Amino acid sequence: MTTNGNAEVPEPHQWKDRLGSLLGGKLSREIDAFEGQIEQKREGKLSDEVFAEMRLRRGVYGQRYDNGQRHDGLSSRELDFPNAELTKGPGTLWDAPGMVRIKNPFGAMTADQMDVLADVGEEYADSILHVTTRQDIQLHFVHLEETPDLMRRLGAAGITTHEACGNVVRNVTACHLSGVCTTQTFDVTPYATAVSDFLLGHPDAQEFGRKVKPAFSGCADRPCGLVKMHDIGGIARVREVDGVQRRGFEFYVGGGLGAVPHQAALFDEFVPEEELLPLCQSISRVFAKLGEKDVRSRARLKFLVAKLGIEEFRRLVLEDREGLAHDPRWTAFLDDVHKGNDGPLWQIEGGNSFEASPEMEAWLGANVSSQRQTGYKVVMVYLPLGDITSDQTRGLADVARRFTGDTVRMTVEQNMALRWVRESDLPEVYQALVELDLADARAESITDITACPGTDTCKLGISSSRGLARTLMDHLDESNQELDEVIRGLRIKISGCFNSCGQHHMADIGFWGVSRKRNGYNVPHFQIVLGGQWSENAGSYGLAIVAVPGRNIPAATDRIIQHYVDQREGDEGFQDFIARVGKPAFRTLLQDLVEVPTYEEDRSFYSNWGDPREFTLGDMGIGECAGQVVSPVEFGLQASEREVFEAQDRLDQGDSSGAADIAYRAMLIAARTLAREKQSGLGEDPEEVVDAFKTHLFDTGLFHDPYAGAKFGTYLFRVHGEGKNGFEATPERARQRIEEAQLFIEAAHSYHVRTAEVLPV
Amino acid sequence: MTTQAAPEAEAPVLSEPQRLGVKLFLQDQEMFDRDRMIELFHRWIQEDRLPGTLIDVHDYTHVPGGPGVLLVAHEWHLRTDEAGGRIGLEYELKREGTGTVAERLRGAVLSLLEAGAALEQDTSENNPVRLGVGEMIFRFSDRLAVPATDAAFDEITNELENLFSDIYGDTQFEFERVGHERGPLTIHAKGLGDGDWTVEGLVSGARPSAG
Numbered sequence: 001m002t003t004n005g006n007a008e009v010p011e012p013h014q015w016k017d018r019l020g021s022l023l024g025g026k027l028s029r030e031i032d033a034f035e036g037q038i039e040q041k042r043e044g045k046l047s048d049e050v051f052a053e054m055r056l057r058r059g060v061y062g063q064r065y066d067n068g069q070r071h072d073g074l075s076s077r078e079l080d081f082p083n084a085e086l087t088k089g090p091g092t093l094w095d096a097p098g099m100v101r102i103k104n105p106f107g108a109m110t111a112d113q114m115d116v117l118a119d120v121g122e123e124y125a126d127s128i129l130h131v132t133t134r135q136d137i138q139l140h141f142v143h144l145e146e147t148p149d150l151m152r153r154l155g156a157a158g159i160t161t162h163e164a165c166g167n168v169v170r171n172v173t174a175c176h177l178s179g180v181c182t183t184q185t186f187d188v189t190p191y192a193t194a195v196s197d198f199l200l201g202h203p204d205a206q207e208f209g210r211k212v213k214p215a216f217s218g219c220a221d222r223p224c225g226l227v228k229m230h231d232i233g234g235i236a237r238v239r240e241v242d243g244v245q246r247r248g249f250e251f252y253v254g255g256g257l258g259a260v261p262h263q264a265a266l267f268d269e270f271v272p273e274e275e276l277l278p279l280c281q282s283i284s285r286v287f288a289k290l291g292e293k294d295v296r297s298r299a300r301l302k303f304l305v306a307k308l309g310i311e312e313f314r315r316l317v318l319e320d321r322e323g324l325a326h327d328p329r330w331t332a333f334l335d336d337v338h339k340g341n342d343g344p345l346w347q348i349e350g351g352n353s354f355e356a357s358p359e360m361e362a363w364l365g366a367n368v369s370s371q372r373q374t375g376y377k378v379v380m381v382y383l384p385l386g387d388i389t390s391d392q393t394r395g396l397a398d399v400a401r402r403f404t405g406d407t408v409r410m411t412v413e414q415n416m417a418l419r420w421v422r423e424s425d426l427p428e429v430y431q432a433l434v435e436l437d438l439a440d441a442r443a444e445s446i447t448d449i450t451a452c453p454g455t456d457t458c459k460l461g462i463s464s465s466r467g468l469a470r471t472l473m474d475h476l477d478e479s480n481q482e483l484d485e486v487i488r489g490l491r492i493k494i495s496g497c498f499n500s501c502g503q504h505h506m507a508d509i510g511f512w513g514v515s516r517k518r519n520g521y522n523v524p525h526f527q528i529v530l531g532g533q534w535s536e537n538a539g540s541y542g543l544a545i546v547a548v549p550g551r552n553i554p555a556a557t558d559r560i561i562q563h564y565v566d567q568r569e570g571d572e573g574f575q576d577f578i579a580r581v582g583k584p585a586f587r588t589l590l591q592d593l594v595e596v597p598t599y600e601e602d603r604s605f606y607s608n609w610g611d612p613r614e615f616t617l618g619d620m621g622i623g624e625c626a627g628q629v630v631s632p633v634e635f636g637l638q639a640s641e642r643e644v645f646e647a648q649d650r651l652d653q654g655d656s657s658g659a660a661d662i663a664y665r666a667m668l669i670a671a672r673t674l675a676r677e678k679q680s681g682l683g684e685d686p687e688e689v690v691d692a693f694k695t696h697l698f699d700t701g702l703f704h705d706p707y708a709g710a711k712f713g714t715y716l717f718r719v720h721g722e723g724k725n726g727f728e729a730t731p732e733r734a735r736q737r738i739e740e741a742q743l744f745i746e747a748a749h750s751y752h753v754r755t756a757e758v759l760p761v
Numbered sequence: 762m763t764t765q766a767a768p769e770a771e772a773p774v775l776s777e778p779q780r781l782g783v784k785l786f787l788q789d790q791e792m793f794d795r796d797r798m799i800e801l802f803h804r805w806i807q808e809d810r811l812p813g814t815l816i817d818v819h820d821y822t823h824v825p826g827g828p829g830v831l832l833v834a835h836e837w838h839l840r841t842d843e844a845g846g847r848i849g850l851e852y853e854l855k856r857e858g859t860g861t862v863a864e865r866l867r868g869a870v871l872s873l874l875e876a877g878a879a880l881e882q883d884t885s886e887n888n889p890v891r892l893g894v895g896e897m898i899f900r901f902s903d904r905l906a907v908p909a910t911d912a913a914f915d916e917i918t919n920e921l922e923n924l925f926s927d928i929y930g931d932t933q934f935e936f937e938r939v940g941h942e943r944g945p946l947t948i949h950a951k952g953l954g955d956g957d958w959t960v961e962g963l964v965s966g967a968r969p970s971a972g
């Protein structure tokens with residue numbers, strides 16, 4: 001008993017007791033077991049590594065500063081947590097707030113689930129639900145010890161965090177319009193559900209070296225499913241077989257973004273629906289058996305497919321498929337699929353005429369589209385940077401109950417879609433959304449910017465992706481009224497580092513965060529990426545053209561847009577325009593924006609957007625060195641970057657072999673620049689340069705990235721080896737080499753920043 | 762419709778909340794300046810201006826009705842909350858609270874007043890920010906301990922009356938349940954009459970020794 005004033009009250013009920021009956025035995029036991037593991041870790045009975053994998057598989061992540069170190073703008077400080085000695089992973093403090101990722105297959109939620117998400121977001125996090133580009137929800141600032149209750153509450157509502165992270169099959173994504181889309185071949189929802197259910201916890205999908213991300217799309221042309229950037233993915237197809245219309249999937253494998261993006265390879269033009277689950281099972285088995293396990297940076301499925309070649313990979317998968325023992329679940333779901341569920345969830349009553357205010361007209365134009373079912377609409381709810389409050393979520397749940405037949409889906413552009421809205425209900429829906437501050441008429445426009453968490457919460461963030469996104473939104477808003485329709489439809493996507501969680505490769509205008517040493521200080525920059533294709537399921541990836549200081553990105557964006565407006569021919573699209581004008585023209589256009597004023601002239605260049613602290617890399621907290629202004633190393637690295645740019649240009653002109661050679665040369669220049677500091681008089685012979693780099697920088701571990709380890713250094717050895725062993729430069733392989741050269745040079749910059757910082761002033 | 766709040770009939774009415782928020786409103790809503798608040802909160806971390814393990818600052822001002830600028834500490838969150846369309850300063854106890862329900866309420870109010878006093882003081886030289894202290898919002902984001910029920914409302918308002926008599930003397934307060942029907946128990950406390958209060962002046966009344 002505890003006392004409340006004078007009155008005695010019983011101990012509070014526990015969520016475990018309260019929700020036990022709603023959870024189901026298996027889930028309840030799993031969460032209890034996780035709670036037991038937390039206790040074991042606290043008692044020192046589990047290693048950091050083992051416990052970290054356990055919590056990651058349950059969607060419980062670390063978050064920035066969880067090593068207990070933070071640079072406060074003046075100095076690096078230790079965060080004084082109560083359990084200072086206790087850890088929840090390697091270098092991760094027990095009390096440090098963390099992130100929880102919640103898996104919602106294809107982003108679907110019921111109104112009841114939204115209520116529970118609102119509750120847990122408010123109680124255990126900061127009252128914000130963050131929608132990710134993979135249709136998940138993330139909560140930030142959650143304490144480890146509160147996660148079992150959080151999971152119980154979600155579990156009781158039919159939501160899981162299980163396998164939201166870790167080296168397993170992640171959330172299965174699918175177009176948010178599935179079932180209601182005007183261009184779909186058929187509704188992929190039941191297939192996405194079946195794959196999600198089948199692979200969750202499947203014994204054949206537990207031994208991967210890295211994660212596997214699946215996606216489904218109802219058609220080939222539009223971007224909602226983004227199949228070609230996923231590890232496995234299917235685009236809906238119908239084929240006539242023996243006079244019968246059969247459903248199936250154009251099936252892709254080995255796509256992915258990350259540091260080196262890969263376009264998925266076509267596995268089969270038509271996988272019949274009954275083969276979908278066994279095929280996914282066999283792919284899992286082959287990946288588990290042959291995928292890289294030790295070198296994390298080469299462990300994604302894309303590397304296995306690239307290594308084996310798609311033909312050999314296909315052969316191995318089909319061979320495995322032959323030997324699989326039959327599982328009734330492979331086809332059990334199809335009975336329900338063929339019962340058909342394409343009809344309206346609501347009946348239409350009354351007419352559709354209504355008067356709309358100018359604001360509502362704008363909203364109708366930007367956020368509302370027609371369903372394939374006459375009289376029904378999809379209403380897109382724009383969420384700024386994917387964020388929605390708990391209060392708004394509850395309110396939106398009310399709207400979903402009242403107007404949608406209880407279906408909401410999150411989108412890969414971090415918005416929420418209300419489906420099955422009767423046209424006649426639009427005025428009321430609009431009014432309800434206005435009251436919730438959720439009727440902003442900018443969904444899927446240039447100011448609906450996608451950004452990864454970046455330096456806000458991600459441990460790997462270099463530049464502030466969300467800070468830049470907020471700035472760009474405000475900046476573009478000011479000129480929004482004058483924006484041409486073609487500009488309005490462009491997409492901007494931002495990542496805080498090369499890992500591309502913000503999907504910058506597929507944007508019309510993409511940015512990813514890098515750091516540059518300028519005037520003796522670290523300066524946050526963004527690489528500008530042009531030429532990506534969002535449509536056709538992420539049809540092609542863009543390439544970086546130049547790194548510009550963060551402060552100059554709004555100006556650079558204006559110039560790119562204005563150049564397009566001024567110079568485009570007729571109805572020329574943005575991608576065509578980029579291809580016609582060529583990247584060198586953009587580099588010239590932006591050249592003066594690359595300059596960084598001195599610290600004394602403008603200190604704002606030395607901070608991230610939205611963060612007044614002086615910029616430091618990774619909050620390492622080592623004092624700044626203002627001793628050098630421009631070093632020979634900076635010159636050398638800039639020279640290597642220019643070579644990369646040449647390589648990109650050569651690739652654009654169709655010369656893959658020339659492009660690959662130049663990219664290799666760029667890596668050698670960067671390696672030599674650094675190695676020459678250790679070995680004066682080092683010549684230009686590639687063998688000598690690689691040897692010197694290996695001896696002085698790689699074998700000593702000096703070049704290793706604090707997070708990625710030896711990864712970037714090994715790129716040089718591999719590319720150098722390829723030169724000796726004969727390299728067949730296909731466009732795809734040349735493009736990859738350019739990306740790797742870029743990352744190697746980035747790592748050289750980081751090395752330079754790290755080592756320059758410890759020089760005495 | 763499911764709500765995971767405790768059913769009224771079986772609820773123990775109240776136990777000690779682990780999480781509890783208190784908010785004061787800005788007197789002049791126009792005085793809110795995002796960049797200034799971000800800078801101020803970062804400075805508070807540098808200076809250890811408030812008790813606790815101060816971690817980081819987050820900008821949520823892009824979210825209408827959201828947490829605004831958020832100062833995250835291990836034990837609490839402090840934010841320029843915009844809920845309900847009115848900007849204020851909200852202190853939310855997140856963990857490590859101690860004592861009875863009354864003691865936790867007092868602790869949260871005191872922490873908010875101290876943070877409010879720091880805010881007023883640190884902006885005093887240029888466009889000072891002033892907080893209105895004649896009304897407060899209490900939000901109990903701990904449904905296990907404080908269910909959103911009429912019985913819990915009654916108990917909490919009893920506790921608040923005791924607390925407010927220490928802080929505000931004889932001034933009467935009216936209490937109203939506000940917020941979404943499925944939201945956490947949220948109470949708007951409003952002083953009747955025009956007291957001549959200041960944030961700084963109320964701090965001493967909120968200290969336990971005065972109670």
Ligand code: SF4
Nearest residue numbers: 452458461496497501
């Ligand atoms: S892109 Fe980089 S900074 Fe952004 S979330 Fe991914 S790892 Fe973090």
